[in-house]
Amino acid sequence: MAFGELTGFLNKGFGSGFESGLWPLLERKGIWRPGIIKYQFNNNDVEDILKLPLHNLEEEDTSCWKAAKDDNYSVKTGYHNIIKWEAKPNIVRRSNNNDRTMWEKIWRSKVTPRQQILVWKVVQNIIPSKDNLIKRGISCDPFCPRCPTVMEDTNHCFKNSDWVKHIWYGSPLNLKFSNTNEEYSEWITGNLGNFSPNNLATLIKIVGGIWISINKLIFEGQNIPVIETIKQALNTPINSIKPPPKTSRK
Numbered sequence: 001m002a003f004g005e006l007t008g009f010l011n012k013g014f015g016s017g018f019e020s021g022l023w024p025l026l027e028r029k030g031i032w033r034p035g036i037i038k039y040q041f042n043n044n045d046v047e048d049i050l051k052l053p054l055h056n057l058e059e060e061d062t063s064c065w066k067a068a069k070d071d072n073y074s075v076k077t078g079y080h081n082i083i084k085w086e087a088k089p090n091i092v093r094r095s096n097n098n099d100r101t102m103w104e105k106i107w108r109s110k111v112t113p114r115q116q117i118l119v120w121k122v123v124q125n126i127i128p129s130k131d132n133l134i135k136r137g138i139s140c141d142p143f144c145p146r147c148p149t150v151m152e153d154t155n156h157c158f159k160n161s162d163w164v165k166h167i168w169y170g171s172p173l174n175l176k177f178s179n180t181n182e183e184y185s186e187w188i189t190g191n192l193g194n195f196s197p198n199n200l201a202t203l204i205k206i207v208g209g210i211w212i213s214i215n216k217l218i219f220e221g222q223n224i225p226v227i228e229t230i231k232q233a234l235n236t237p238i239n240s241i242k243p244p245p246k247t248s249r250k
């Protein structure tokens with residue numbers, strides 16, 4: 001799906017309620033003002049901000065409560081929504097002591113806050129993979145851009161696809177993922193305790209590099225090879241990275 005189409009879907013999906021207070025950053029309603037944004041924010045943030053969808057409708061912003069049919073908040077619908085949330089542990093993960101230790105290690109890790117937040121989103125399964133976009137009501141083709149018959153979900157992006165398996169194996173972590181039903185988030189929470197601080201930083205950087213490469217392919221049509229993805233993720237000279245194995249690549 002082209003980025004323009006995605007923006008269109010996001011506009012439909014999110015509707016109004018987004019732009020209040022943003023007007024200094026807007027050319028006019030629905031259009032970002034890139035010059036000001038580039039001046040005010042660092043490069044990484046500029047890219048993210050300009051990707052945020054804006055709607056062009058002339059309607060005024062209003063607030064609404066999606067859990068109620070008439071969009072108005074009531075204690076009853078608030079209560080029912082909390083009960084629903086509690087019943088779905090996958091949507092909001094509960095923290096236990098192991099989780100807490102893991103997050104402390106992640107927050108202390110020598111990587112950028114952006115990389116830390118990405119890992120957090122991956123573990124919560126809230127990255128905008130195509131299956132998650134579809135769950136949010138955004139219509140797009142559900143398939144991985146590299147594997148036309150496989151649904152792009154978090155597991156496929158970070159653990160199950162051949163491309164990503166080569167990245168993990170070719171990385172200094174030398175990880176081999178087998179085809180099990182284990183969720184990638186479960187794998188992270190189960191294994192992170194065994195990682196040294198250096199390896200943990202490497203893992204977090206590679207998660208970041210994988211996500212950048214996936215997005216470059218979807219939005220810019222740029223197919224970044226395995227070795228280049230590892231190199232960019234770790235920001236190290238290419239000749240220090242072991243080439244990935246040639247077997248089982250489709």
Ligand SMILES: [Zn+2]
Pocket residue numbers: 144145146147150156161162
């Ligand atoms: Zn794939």
